[in-house]
Amino acid sequence: MTKQVTAWIQAAPMALVLLAFLVAPIIMIVIVSFWGATEYSIYPAFQFDNYEFLFGSPVTYTVFANTFKYALITWAFTFVIGFTVAYFLAFEVRSLKWQIALFLLCTIPFWTSNIIRMISWIPFLGRNGLANSTLISWGVIDEPLEWLLFSDFSVILAFVHLYTLFMVVPIFNSMMRIDRSLIEAARDAGASGWQTLRHVIIPLCKPGIMIGSIFVSTLVMGDFITVRFMSGSQRANVGRLISNDISLLQYPSASATAVVLLITVLIVIALLLRLVDIRKEL
Amino acid sequence: MTTISKIRYSRRALLKTGGAALAASALPAPMVWGQESKNITLRQFGTGVSNLNEVATKVKEDLGITLEMTALDTDSVTQRAATQPDSFDIADIEYFVAKKVWPTGNLQAMDATKIANYDKIVGIFRNGKLTPESTIAQGTAPHTVGFVEGPDGTSFVDNESGWMTLIPTIYNADTLGIRPDLIGRPITSWTELLNPEFKGKASILDISSIGIMDMAMVCEAMGEITYGDKGNMTKEEIDKTIAIFTEAKKAGQFRAFWKTFDESVNLMASGEVVIQSMWSPAITAVRSRGIPCVYQPLKEGYRSWGGGIGLSASLSGMELDAAYEYINWYLSGWVGGFLMRQGYYSAVPETSKEYMSENEWGYWFEGKESTGDITSPFGDKLAGAGEVRDGGSFYDRMGAVACWNSVMEENQYMVRKWNEFIAA
Numbered sequence: 001m002t003k004q005v006t007a008w009i010q011a012a013p014m015a016l017v018l019l020a021f022l023v024a025p026i027i028m029i030v031i032v033s034f035w036g037a038t039e040y041s042i043y044p045a046f047q048f049d050n051y052e053f054l055f056g057s058p059v060t061y062t063v064f065a066n067t068f069k070y071a072l073i074t075w076a077f078t079f080v081i082g083f084t085v086a087y088f089l090a091f092e093v094r095s096l097k098w099q100i101a102l103f104l105l106c107t108i109p110f111w112t113s114n115i116i117r118m119i120s121w122i123p124f125l126g127r128n129g130l131a132n133s134t135l136i137s138w139g140v141i142d143e144p145l146e147w148l149l150f151s152d153f154s155v156i157l158a159f160v161h162l163y164t165l166f167m168v169v170p171i172f173n174s175m176m177r178i179d180r181s182l183i184e185a186a187r188d189a190g191a192s193g194w195q196t197l198r199h200v201i202i203p204l205c206k207p208g209i210m211i212g213s214i215f216v217s218t219l220v221m222g223d224f225i226t227v228r229f230m231s232g233s234q235r236a237n238v239g240r241l242i243s244n245d246i247s248l249l250q251y252p253s254a255s256a257t258a259v260v261l262l263i264t265v266l267i268v269i270a271l272l273l274r275l276v277d278i279r280k281e282l
Numbered sequence: 283m284t285t286i287s288k289i290r291y292s293r294r295a296l297l298k299t300g301g302a303a304l305a306a307s308a309l310p311a312p313m314v315w316g317q318e319s320k321n322i323t324l325r326q327f328g329t330g331v332s333n334l335n336e337v338a339t340k341v342k343e344d345l346g347i348t349l350e351m352t353a354l355d356t357d358s359v360t361q362r363a364a365t366q367p368d369s370f371d372i373a374d375i376e377y378f379v380a381k382k383v384w385p386t387g388n389l390q391a392m393d394a395t396k397i398a399n400y401d402k403i404v405g406i407f408r409n410g411k412l413t414p415e416s417t418i419a420q421g422t423a424p425h426t427v428g429f430v431e432g433p434d435g436t437s438f439v440d441n442e443s444g445w446m447t448l449i450p451t452i453y454n455a456d457t458l459g460i461r462p463d464l465i466g467r468p469i470t471s472w473t474e475l476l477n478p479e480f481k482g483k484a485s486i487l488d489i490s491s492i493g494i495m496d497m498a499m500v501c502e503a504m505g506e507i508t509y510g511d512k513g514n515m516t517k518e519e520i521d522k523t524i525a526i527f528t529e530a531k532k533a534g535q536f537r538a539f540w541k542t543f544d545e546s547v548n549l550m551a552s553g554e555v556v557i558q559s560m561w562s563p564a565i566t567a568v569r570s571r572g573i574p575c576v577y578q579p580l581k582e583g584y585r586s587w588g589g590g591i592g593l594s595a596s597l598s599g600m601e602l603d604a605a606y607e608y609i610n611w612y613l614s615g616w617v618g619g620f621l622m623r624q625g626y627y628s629a630v631p632e633t634s635k636e637y638m639s640e641n642e643w644g645y646w647f648e649g650k651e652s653t654g655d656i657t658s659p660f661g662d663k664l665a666g667a668g669e670v671r672d673g674g675s676f677y678d679r680m681g682a683v684a685c686w687n688s689v690m691e692e693n694q695y696m697v698r699k700w701n702e703f704i705a706a
Contacts, residue, residue, distance in 0.1 A: 037694075041364065057698075057702065123552065126553075127553060127554050150538045232540075236705035244700075244704065247357035248490065249360065249361055
């Protein structure tokens with residue numbers, strides 16, 4: 001057997017799996033997005049109704065804008081928090097034993113389900129919840145803060161809470177690979193702590209930052225359940241549009257929205273990848 | 283109406299069923315009716331309202347039929363009935379869902395002559411009239427989708443043709459739930475839902491087909507819109523209705539929208555919301571936590587819903603016989619009593635009477651002052667002596683129905699507008 005054939009055979013299983021479970025479903029979604037729907041059934045067709053309605057409705061643009069807003073703000077917070085935590089773990093904690101222990105500590109919340117972690121905010125932030133009653137008893141506020149729950153604030157809070165670890169892990173990983181002698185060299189060359197961070201650590205962490213950013217932005221842009229619960233169904237992102245359509249049997253219209261969302265997310269990732277060549281850096 | 287999960291009940295129900303299953307295997311229950319149906323399994327799905335494990339346990343005991351239940355929310359129920367005909371034998375669906383699902387041909391018409399208690403079924407489900415004097419409410423009134431012209435009928439007929447689409451099982455009249463302790467004044471009209479006094483403390487349910495009706499009740503009560511038929515709005519009526527609520531939403535009237543039963547319970551019990559669309563068992567659930575909650579009768583009337591069981595088109599032979607046997611058993615009283623003690627109504631109330639105490643019958647059905655504690659079938663105390671059911675008797679409540687849950691001709695348009703309302 002030639003080398004080439006062997007390579008093809010070796011790649012085949014993965015390729016088949018991806019073809020069957022990733023490519024085929026996406027093709028199906030694209031096809032269905034051109035179909036028509038009645039109240040209780042969908043029928044094959046080739047029409048642009050779904051896209052026409054989607055692009056014709058001002059709500060679509062607000063919802064897409066909202067989705068970007070959530071992604072951007074969540075990204076900013078998870079990046080700052082994630083980078084700080086990773087920096088602390090990688091450079092401030094000296095012994096490997098403690099690094100591993102503290103890192104595992106970060107993952108403990110993941111032992112419960114996403115939804116439970118999210119919902120547990122609701123009684124905490126509620127009008128008569130722990131946060132409000134504590135603030136009132138401290139005399140900080142007289143009236144309960146309404147915007148703590150069922151608002152953009154609570155949605156973003158939950159996102160940040162849920163997804164920061166996805167930022168911590170890849171950045172921590174990148175930081176651990178940085179050759180310590182580089183930092184020593186920077187110091188010997190007279191760089192201040194800030195300069196070292198700016199000119200040595202951050203550039204070397206870029207792949208980790210990018211991977212984390214891709215995680216967070218795709219997770220937030222594809223989410224619907226967090227938005228639904230934390231906003232009390234008052235806010236919407238694209239995921240919610242899709243889930244509403246599905247629950248009302250409007251599969252073609254849901255597919256059309258999904259296709260547009262998919263393209264949007266791919267564009268975002270393409271932009272991110274232009275900033276850093278992950279393959280090269282890894 | 284629709285309910286996803288009754289968290290509070292299901293755990294207990296599970297324990298009970300588990301216990302009963304143990305008991306049943308240790309002491310084989312006497313087969314009262316058909317021996318031959320002993321080994322038959324019927325797969326039923328429906329909303330959490332009537333898909334109760336107790337019913338499955340009892341039917342196993344009485345008939346020997348194994349009932350496999352799946353509880354879903356209203357949207358998923360419609361979805362399954364319409365798209366997965368082979369996944370069920372018995373569909374426990376709402377009448378307005380039947381209107382959507384019947385054209386798919388996934389259900390078969392039932393022969394009314396095989397239904398023993400057919401003559402005793404409440405008039406609402408037969409000719410539409412609760413009493414001979416009643417007027418028929420707007421919306422998808424059950425009798426309008428209750429009959430088809432024959433065994434293979436595809437279109438609904440407006441008379442008692444003897445071929446039924448669904449056998450009515452459970453129904454109720456819905457209204458707004460309020461927290462009287464936090465409101466502190468009488469509430470008498472649907473308009474209060476949009477009263478700025480309750481800014482940030484109101485809620486409505488996020489299930490388009492039902493939510494739009496609650497909206498319509500409000501808009502009509504405000505005098506903003508006069509509907510030709512609330513259950514079958516025109517595009518302009520839908521636009522206007524949604525516009526009024528979108529404006530209120532943007533002004534911050536709503537604290538949240540809810541989609542599942544337990545969400546509505548939590549919103550009310552935590553005091554996040556003081557007035558909202560609500561379902562009867564949710565009121566009960568709030569009350570059983572010791573929090574005052576009233577299912578407020580309003581002068582404009584109720585929004586009503588009804589459910590029934592339908593047979594899968596693929597049922598035949600012994601399974602079909604078993605299904606009829608099950609239906610007859612369903613209407614024979616035990617289930618009715620079980621449901622009525624939770625605040626629903628049974629399609630054949632008189633057979634249920636035997637399965638309720640005089641006090642229970644008086645409280646739930648006749649609207650009389652209770653003479654002792656009223657407890658749910660699960661043992662929770664719902665009311666003490668001297669209390670009266672919100673809204674009064676069966677005839678007071680079901681007689682004041684202003685509209686039925688429905689599917690409109692402009693449903694798809696409505697759904698899209700609803701989606702915009704939620705996203706607005």
